[in-house]
Amino acid sequence: MERIPILKLGEILLVTIQVDFHDRSALALQEDLTQKIVDYSSKGVLIDISALEMVDSFMGRVLGNIAKTSRLLDCNTVLVGMQPAIAITITELGITLKGIHTALTAEDGIELLNTLIQNGNNGQSKVFGKRRLYL
Amino acid sequence: MTIKSQEERAIANENDIADVRNSVKRIASLLNFSLVNQTKVITAASELARNVLEHGGGGNVLIQLIAESNRTGIRLIFADSGPGIADKEQALEDGFTTGKGMGLGLGGARRLMDEFEIQTPDGGGTTVVVSKWLDKP
Amino acid sequence: MTSETASPLAKILHDSRSEILDEWINQQLSDPERSRSVPETTIRSSSEEFIRLFEQGSEKGNLSDLTKPEWKDLQTMLTELSTSRAVQGSTPTETAKFIFSLKQPLFARLNARAGQTEANLIKQIVELSSLLDKLGLHTSEAYQQSREAIIRRQQREMMEMSTPVIKLWDGVLAVPLIGTLDSARTQIVMEALLQRIVETGSKVAILDITGVPTVDTQTAQHLMKTVAATRLMGADCIISGIRPQIAQTIVHLGIDIHDITTKATMADAIKEALTQGGWKVERKSEKATN
Numbered sequence: 001m002e003r004i005p006i007l008k009l010g011e012i013l014l015v016t017i018q019v020d021f022h023d024r025s026a027l028a029l030q031e032d033l034t035q036k037i038v039d040y041s042s043k044g045v046l047i048d049i050s051a052l053e054m055v056d057s058f059m060g061r062v063l064g065n066i067a068k069t070s071r072l073l074d075c076n077t078v079l080v081g082m083q084p085a086i087a088i089t090i091t092e093l094g095i096t097l098k099g100i101h102t103a104l105t106a107e108d109g110i111e112l113l114n115t116l117i118q119n120g121n122n123g124q125s126k127v128f129g130k131r132r133l134y135l
Numbered sequence: 136m137t138i139k140s141q142e143e144r145a146i147a148n149e150n151d152i153a154d155v156r157n158s159v160k161r162i163a164s165l166l167n168f169s170l171v172n173q174t175k176v177i178t179a180a181s182e183l184a185r186n187v188l189e190h191g192g193g194g195n196v197l198i199q200l201i202a203e204s205n206r207t208g209i210r211l212i213f214a215d216s217g218p219g220i221a222d223k224e225q226a227l228e229d230g231f232t233t234g235k236g237m238g239l240g241l242g243g244a245r246r247l248m249d250e251f252e253i254q255t256p257d258g259g260g261t262t263v264v265v266s267k268w269l270d271k272p
Numbered sequence: 273m274t275s276e277t278a279s280p281l282a283k284i285l286h287d288s289r290s291e292i293l294d295e296w297i298n299q300q301l302s303d304p305e306r307s308r309s310v311p312e313t314t315i316r317s318s319s320e321e322f323i324r325l326f327e328q329g330s331e332k333g334n335l336s337d338l339t340k341p342e343w344k345d346l347q348t349m350l351t352e353l354s355t356s357r358a359v360q361g362s363t364p365t366e367t368a369k370f371i372f373s374l375k376q377p378l379f380a381r382l383n384a385r386a387g388q389t390e391a392n393l394i395k396q397i398v399e400l401s402s403l404l405d406k407l408g409l410h411t412s413e414a415y416q417q418s419r420e421a422i423i424r425r426q427q428r429e430m431m432e433m434s435t436p437v438i439k440l441w442d443g444v445l446a447v448p449l450i451g452t453l454d455s456a457r458t459q460i461v462m463e464a465l466l467q468r469i470v471e472t473g474s475k476v477a478i479l480d481i482t483g484v485p486t487v488d489t490q491t492a493q494h495l496m497k498t499v500a501a502t503r504l505m506g507a508d509c510i511i512s513g514i515r516p517q518i519a520q521t522i523v524h525l526g527i528d529i530h531d532i533t534t535k536a537t538m539a540d541a542i543k544e545a546l547t548q549g550g551w552k553v554e555r556k557s558e559k560a561t562n
Contacts, residue, residue, distance in 0.1 A: 022149075022150070022153050023149050023152060023153065024149055053160075053174065053177070054156065054174055054177050054178050054181065055178070056178050056181040056182050056185070056240075057182060057185075057240050057243065058181075058185060080506065082504055082505055082506070083174075084171070084462075084463065084466035084467055084469075084470060084501075084505065085170045085171045085173075085174040086174060086504075087466055087501045087502075087504040087505050088171055088174075088459075088462050088463065088466065088501050089171070089174050089175050089178050089247065090501075090504060091462075091497050091500045091501040091504065092175070092243070092246050092247055092497070093178065093182075093240075093243035093246070093247065094242070094243055094246075095243075097504065101506075102503065102504055102505065102506040103506040104469065104470070104473055104475075104505060104506040104507065105473065108473075108506060109506075169463075171459075171463055204351075204417065205417050205418070205421055
């Protein structure tokens with residue numbers, strides 16, 4: 001089982017999730033990320049899911065947990081590259097991705113993270129009003 | 136209704152869930168579903184397979200290509216011999232707006248598919264049958 | 273169990289096939305109620321194929337049970353025929369008449385056969401008539417089903433046309449919703465909107481519900497689903513066009529719109545969207561240049 005590579009870009013950690021992302025890798029990713037956030041005192045995590053073809057409730061929980069643990073470590077999480085088909089399916093499933101910000105592209109995501117970091121983590125994002133909570 | 140083809144997949148461990156997803160994807164793509172509908176089918180399959188593993192102690196799934204006079208579709212039959220579900224109604228209810236119920240995934244799977252049926256006889260074991268149709272244009 | 277009519281039927285088909293075919297075709301062509309939607313060449317080729325498969329089906333001697341395999345090819349041919357006639361604009365009557373008009377030439381030949389008792393002739397006619405009736409009804413059913421499929425497809429196309437996603441400005445999309453927002457419509461809106469968001473990189477989508485007659489709990493849920501999906505993509509929604517009655521209904525029903533921004537008019541929504549996007553709109557100086 002391959003562990004997903006985590007790249008460091010200044011205060012931000014970048015993670016790109018591959019297509020054949022098995023369920024066990026998700027838990028390994030959680031551990032690795034948490035460790036690296038502490039090691040590098042990272043302030044932001046960018047998770048690129050553009051290669052993912054599906055997100056089920058298990059994956060939703062994993063992503064949610066990543067966001068929660070990051071928050072506790074004073075780190076923000078932004079998800080980018082969600083495909084429309086997945087957004088629609090997740091919504092129908094009723095998965096909540098509470099505490100995770102989302103952005104359309106990697107550039108948008110990094111911009112958002114920088115803004116969040118500047119404004120101080122755990123504060124409201126001033127960029128686009130109330131965009132933090134999802135149904 | 137006729138069954139044009141059928142494959143069976145065992146669900147005994149974590150790896151099998153991904154295997155089920157891949158098999159469903161392969162068979163669903165034979166049918167020309169829109170990307171959204173294909174994603175829904177694969178996601179529902181993943182949810183139900185996980186249920187079989189986590190609540191049913193393992194089981195299997197039958198992946199069928201089905202056809203009626205003017206439409207074709209895909210049908211998935213998940214079966215386990217676990218304890219069964221005591222309260223079906225409650226299991227299905229998870230309320231979209233409250234966002235609860237990531238637990239059993241049954242309600243979600245039902246919303247993603249066209250047809251949904253669940254049998255959980257007193258003797259134990261659970262069978263879930265879901266299908267999605269492709270309308271011929 | 274071989275039908276007694278099978279043998280005389282086989283005989284007349286064998287002996288007088290081309291005459292029967294000609295008579296039948298002529299009868300179809302000379303029908304005063306015939307629509308021009310089906311060209312003569314098609315009538316000829318369909319009739320020929322029908323007789324061929326009809327002969328094939330009746331060879332086994334079973335003239336009553338159409339579910340048996342020997343009749344499968346004919347059934348398939350008739351289903352395809354009905355479907356293409358439906359698409360061509362032919363009527364269900366005309367399509368069924370295709371079959372019924374074969375009775376005349378067949379009965380005439382049965383009647384003309386020597387050495388028949390009246391009782392036998394009547395039996396044969398009844399049995400043959402019953403067989404052709406079943407085939408005729410089959411075409412009507414197939415015709416209906418294909419009409420329904422056409423209607424469903426047209427409905428979908430209408431829904432797609434009536435939910436355009438408009439790019440108002442850089443990063444701002446608008447979706448004017450007209451008519452009731454049911455779950456099928458919502459799916460189409462979500463797919464179209466999210467696709468446009470990806471294409472244009474827009475961050476705000478204005479959902480205008482001025483044209484939505486009533487908002488009940490279901491409609492509200494559909495709206496919230498659309499907003500949720502949009503947010504998952506990294507964009508957000510503003511709901512505009514909330515009429516006073518709608519506002520009251522929403523409160524009355526106890527629907528909680530969570531934290532979605534709402535505006536009474538599209539104009540207000542546009543102002544909000546532009547502001548959020550960091551745009552400022554200024555009026556140029558009033559002084560005209562002389």
